[in-house]
Amino acid sequence: MSVEVRLPTLLRAAANGSSRVVVEGDTVGEVLKSLEQAHPSLSGQVLTEDGTLHRFVNVYVDDDDVRYLDGLDTKVLDDSVVSILPAVAGGA
Amino acid sequence: MNGPGVVISTALIDEMVAHCLASYPEEGCGLLVGPPDGSAVTRCVPTGNVAASAKLYTVDPRAHLRAERDAEEKGLAVVGVFHSHTHTDPYPSPTDVVQAPDPSWHYVLVSLRHELASVRSYRIVGGAIAEEPIFEAARLESD
Numbered sequence: 001m002s003v004e005v006r007l008p009t010l011l012r013a014a015a016n017g018s019s020r021v022v023v024e025g026d027t028v029g030e031v032l033k034s035l036e037q038a039h040p041s042l043s044g045q046v047l048t049e050d051g052t053l054h055r056f057v058n059v060y061v062d063d064d065d066v067r068y069l070d071g072l073d074t075k076v077l078d079d080s081v082v083s084i085l086p087a088v089a090g091g092a
Numbered sequence: 093m094n095g096p097g098v099v100i101s102t103a104l105i106d107e108m109v110a111h112c113l114a115s116y117p118e119e120g121c122g123l124l125v126g127p128p129d130g131s132a133v134t135r136c137v138p139t140g141n142v143a144a145s146a147k148l149y150t151v152d153p154r155a156h157l158r159a160e161r162d163a164e165e166k167g168l169a170v171v172g173v174f175h176s177h178t179h180t181d182p183y184p185s186p187t188d189v190v191q192a193p194d195p196s197w198h199y200v201l202v203s204l205r206h207e208l209a210s211v212r213s214y215r216i217v218g219g220a221i222a223e224e225p226i227f228e229a230a231r232l233e234s235d
Contacts, residue, residue, distance in 0.1 A: 010196075058157075060153075060154075086193030088150070089143065089151065090149060090184070090187050092148075092187075
């Protein structure tokens, strides 16, 4: 599948300034690995060294957070949009 | 980057405080939207706190995605986040600093420690906290 990935401002510099990148993959995990291969500077920023999703990042397929779907195994379709955003959290 | 400081209207500050009071005793939180250069906040987007805690906040991820898309459609951007400290001063906690996602963002703290809410804004860059002035405008052109 050919999938559009939308990057947050913070990660665009590592992707030559692009806000949208088209990569190949049948699952979210494959899409993110393709993204890292296309833009090696993104390595370690979305996926951890163990290949899991970084805890400070949220990834969505269309409108849904993949943590509430099948995580990195979530299937994507040709017209899917994968969005990456920082997890916004903190505390007193 | 512009000079230090951020322009926020009094109405938006009131909206942030009202959301934090409504969320009490849990921490209230939300996103701040404005021109991509980060010079001003022209819209406040209160969100759910999915941490549902008096000591932690996590902006509802789906609300964040909606806010991001909505801002982009209007030529705006998410330029910061606000959250309340229910029993402490309006100063970023170690957790706030570790989890600060973006050095270009404004981090607005609303303290409900005293009867009168106190609102401050900070930049958090590489773990360093710098307070910035809030230039309070009576009225700002909103989207």
